[in-house]
Amino acid sequence: MAEDVNYASVVFKNKNRSRPEAKNEEETVYDEVKVKKNSTEQSPDTNDKKADGRRRHYRLLACCLVTFCVILLLGIIAICVYKSNVINLTAEKHNLTMKNQELKTQNQELETQIQELEMEKRNLTNQIKDMEAKGNELNISRAQWIIDAYCPRKDGGRQCKSCQSGWILFQSRCYVVLDYKTSTNRKTWEEARENCTIRSSDLVVVDNAEEKKYVSDNSWGSSGNEGYWIGLKAEDRKWKWVDGSDLANSSWIENPTDGHCAISVTNDGWKSVNCTNRNRWICEQKSLSV
Structure with a gap:
């Protein structure tokens, strides 16, 4: 802050003048100086107001600077979090893609196994049918064998015995x-x-x-x-x-x-x-x- 400057007008009088005149001149000079000083000097209230204005200005500037730093810091943090999330999401996407591929492979294997099982089922069904047919034939053959063994033909008829022939x-x-x-x-x-x-x-x-x-x-x-x-x-x-x-x-x-x-x-x-x-x-x- 610049210091206040007071201006004064000084008049030098001739020494030959009489003392009363000199006294009057001095008084006049004093009066002029006093008046000059009063016109150029500022009051303490004015100085305080200016100082308060400057302090408010500096405070506002400091608040703006702090706010800007906070906003900048939050922006940096947000960018870091965003990048971290992007990296995590990318990795998760990759993992999901791999799992999806594995599931597709497993699904294809299951479909192949299902087809093989269906083929085996058809084969077993056919085998069961063949066995049933053969079983029926075997049962008929066995029944016929039992009849022939226990009830042999004799004179155009059958005569049944408790034991087969030879027993x-x-x-x-x-x-x-x-x-x-x-x-x-x-x-x-x-x-x-x-x-x-x-x-x-x-x-x-x-x-x-x-x-x-x-x-x-x-x-x-x-x-x-x-x-x-x-x-x-x-x-x-x-x-x-x-x-x-x-x-x-x-x-x-x-x-x-x-x-x-x-x-x-x-x-x-x-x-x-x-x-x-x-x-x-x-x-x-x-x-x-x-």
Whole structure:
């Protein structure tokens, strides 16, 4: 701020003048100076007003500057956030695109699997139909076989029997004795059982003493360790029949040894021998009610 400048008019008088005149001149000069000073000097109120105006101006300028800085800072932050969001959205878009492609690939694979399953379903349906047709034919053939086996034709008619031809009826069961003389035709216990299964039967299961005696009486030509396989096998140190039941009378045969099976020997009861031995066998099946 510039300092205030006061102007004054100074008049120098001649020394030869008389003192009274000089006094008057001095007073006049003083008066002029006093008047001059008063006309050029500013009041304190005016100075304060100017200072307040300048301060308000500076404050307004500072507020504008601060506001501009804040706006600029917010703009920078907004741009950074926007760029960050754009980057995140771009990455998310890329991930979604990859997932969409994977889903399309999986969808194509599923469609292929569905087509393959439909093809397999059609094939299985056709196979089932073929099996049903063959089953019907087999059932008819089996029924015809049963009729021919149990009711053979004789003198232009049929005469039905409880057991098929070649089988022996005892109580309510039919028995067939496979009495092969040569050892080459004899079988192990498992092979003998398979042969009975082919004949729609199983190795004989003895329920009582009468049946045991009947089986022993029909064990023709047996002796020593060469007899006829029956449906009794040692499992877990127990004698078990092929129908899953346990041997009720343990006195009929010696203590079991795993891997051994029972044979029937005429006049010698039952014996325990290795199941891999080759022997003759006796099959059993239920008789037909006529």
